[in-house]
Amino acid sequence: MPLDPQPADSLHYDYALVGGGLQNALIALAIRHHQPQASILLVEQQATLGGNHTWCFHFSDVAPAVMAWLRPLVAHQWPGYEVRFADFTRRLPLGYGAMTSAQLAEVVTKTVLCGPGAVLLNTEVSQVAAHQVVLADGRTLHARLVVDARGAQPEAYAGRAGWQKFVGLEVQTVVAHGLVEPILMDAQLPQMDGFRFMYVLPLDAHRLLVEDTRFADGADLDVAALRAEVLAYAQHAGWQVAAVLRQEVGVLPMPWKTSENQSNHGVLVAGMQGGWFHPATGYSLAVAARLAQWLGSVPPDQALGEGLRDLEQSHGRQRHFAHAINWALFHLAAPPQRVGMMARFFRRPEAIIARFFALDLQLLDIARIVLGPPPRGMRWWPRSLALEVTP
Numbered sequence: 470m471p472l473d474p475q476p477a478d479s480l481h482y483d484y485a486l487v488g489g490g491l492q493n494a495l496i497a498l499a500i501r502h503h504q505p506q507a508s509i510l511l512v513e514q515q516a517t518l519g520g521n522h523t524w525c526f527h528f529s530d531v532a533p534a535v536m537a538w539l540r541p542l543v544a545h546q547w548p549g550y551e552v553r554f555a556d557f558t559r560r561l562p563l564g565y566g567a568m569t570s571a572q573l574a575e576v577v578t579k580t581v582l583c584g585p586g587a588v589l590l591n592t593e594v595s596q597v598a599a600h601q602v603v604l605a606d607g608r609t610l611h612a613r614l615v616v617d618a619r620g621a622q623p624e625a626y627a628g629r630a631g632w633q634k635f636v637g638l639e640v641q642t643v644v645a646h647g648l649v650e651p652i653l654m655d656a657q658l659p660q661m662d663g664f665r666f667m668y669v670l671p672l673d674a675h676r677l678l679v680e681d682t683r684f685a686d687g688a689d690l691d692v693a694a695l696r697a698e699v700l701a702y703a704q705h706a707g708w709q710v711a712a713v714l715r716q717e718v719g720v721l722p723m724p725w726k727t728s729e730n731q732s733n734h735g736v737l738v739a740g741m742q743g744g745w746f747h748p749a750t751g752y753s754l755a756v757a758a759r760l761a762q763w764l765g766s767v768p769p770d771q772a773l774g775e776g777l778r779d780l781e782q783s784h785g786r787q788r789h790f791a792h793a794i795n796w797a798l799f800h801l802a803a804p805p806q807r808v809g810m811m812a813r814f815f816r817r818p819e820a821i822i823a824r825f826f827a828l829d830l831q832l833l834d835i836a837r838i839v840l841g842p843p844p845r846g847m848r849w850w851p852r853s854l855a856l857e858v859t860p
Contacts, residue, residue: 482510482586483769485602485612487594488619489513491524492740492757494577495539496616499758499765501580502538507769509586510610511577512602514593518577519570521717523637523670523678525651528564530755530827535762541576542568545672550651554812561815563823565651567670568754594619599735614769618740621722623688625742629726631663631799632688633751636695637680637717643709645674654815656808658702664798664807667702679703680717684807686799688720721751725796727788737764737772745784747828749791749798755827756784787828790835814838 484500486493489511500507511518528546531539549562578588593605597617602610652669659665663685670678679702681695696716703710727744739745745760746753763780764772798807815822821834830838 480608480610481508482610482612483507483614485510485512485610485615487512487597487602487615487617488740489515489518489577489588489590490520490618490620490740491522491573491753492618492745492761493616494518494542494573495754495757495761496618496739496764497577497581498538498542499535499761501584501765503765504768505584507584509581509584510589510602510612511581511586512589512592512594512604514591516591517570518574518588518590521715522570522719523717524568524573524754525670526566526568526752526754527823527826528566529823530752531758532762535758538765539758541580542573544569544572545670547650547671550653552653552815553655553657554808554815555657556812557816559815560650561653561819561822563819565653567672597736612769614737614772615735616737616739616764617742618738619742620740621742623720623722626722626724630722630724631795632685632720633682633723634685634688634690634720635668635680635682635718636690636692636699637668637678637719638696638699638713639672639676639678639715639717640703640708640710641712641714642675642677642703643711646671646677646708648677654811656811660805660808663804664811666808666811667699675711676714677703677708678717684723684798686804690718690720692718722748723751723795723799724748725792725799727785727792735773737777744788747791747826748788749794750826752826755829759784784828787830790830791828794838813841 484507486496486509493511497509497511500509543566545567547565549560550565551558551560581588594602595605596603597615600611600613600615602615648669648671651671654666654668656666658667662683665683668680668682672678679699681698700710739760740757745756747756760780763776767776798810802810817837821837824830824834
């Protein structure tokens with residue numbers, strides 16, 4: 470059913486946002502913040518906005534102007550986090566936040582409907598074109614700007630990407646778990662299926678989100694096996710699990726070639742489908758928020774102009790380096806040795822790590838990331854040309 474303070478059969482909007490994931494949620498918030506009277510249509514094929522996800526980000530990823538409208542989405546925050554590798558452990562005092570699907574759905578729905586707008590759930594879209602969206606039921610909705618952020622299909626990256634895949638369990642512990650800050654990476658584990666680590670978020674005194682994550686060559690995911698690994702990790706850490714409250718599953722591309730098209734015949738292609746994410750980490754918020762902030766600050770008739778091209782070029786330069794990092798990760802090191810590249814990176818200064826996650830690197834940052842002797846097990850030529858890899 471339409472959630473709509475306007476007549477439910479309204480056909481004309483300033484903005485039509487197709488896809489109810491993170492990207493269009495951010496765009497809707499930015500538009501309402503900068504243009505309170507703009508009419509917004511948000512269309513999602515599922516029964517709720519946001520799916521079943523937890524999105525995390527560093528507070529240094531976003532400018533204060535973005536945080537002005539982003540803040541209501543933040544469900545959890547911490548002053549820092551820890552990384553763990555075989556030969557060192559490090560705490561990074563970089564502010565870190567998490568957003569949940571449930572909070573995103575509630576905040577975005579209320580925000581869209583507090584002005585002229587509509588949220589259509591359980592609604593299939595059959596076609597998008599400049600200034601119009603055709604629904605599966607035959608209705609045609611018109612808009613001054615159409616944004617398509619329905620996500621990219623895995624086949625779009627065939628042969629040009631590695632994969633970040635994970636299974637996460639939100640668990641309730643019998644007694645307080647005692648973890649105060651997140652563990653961004655615990656790589657003190659047997660390395661399998663590429664670079665492997667556990668990711669842990671303390672949500673409250675008795676709740677944790679624990680994810681087994683792999684940076685792997687293939688997109689296949691054995692959910693049952695990774696679920697068992699998560700529970701075994703929790704047991705080994707001394708966290709007695711009373712209940713599994715929720716499960717998250719994801720397979721994200723880590724591309725080393727560009728295949729995205731940001732604008733297509735008058736439609737703005739956004740989100741992962743448009744390449745507005747961090748290719749080397751899977752973090753989406755920093756880049757998606759930059760696009761949202763810019764779109765919200767200009768009238769819809771000006772959105773596909775020179776300002777967007779400048780933003781695309783700036784993002785493209787950063788993305789090229791991230792693609793190069795991915796190529797090196799998946800071509801220059803055997804899967805069990807990729808952990809060495811990650812350990813080497815997390816020895817870098819805090820400021821470089823922060824700018825890397827924000828995808829806002831300077832030339833000197835890039836030099837300090839790549840220069841120096843290669844990590845153990847890495848060669849300066851592709852694995853396909855190497856006879857063996859250093860053990």
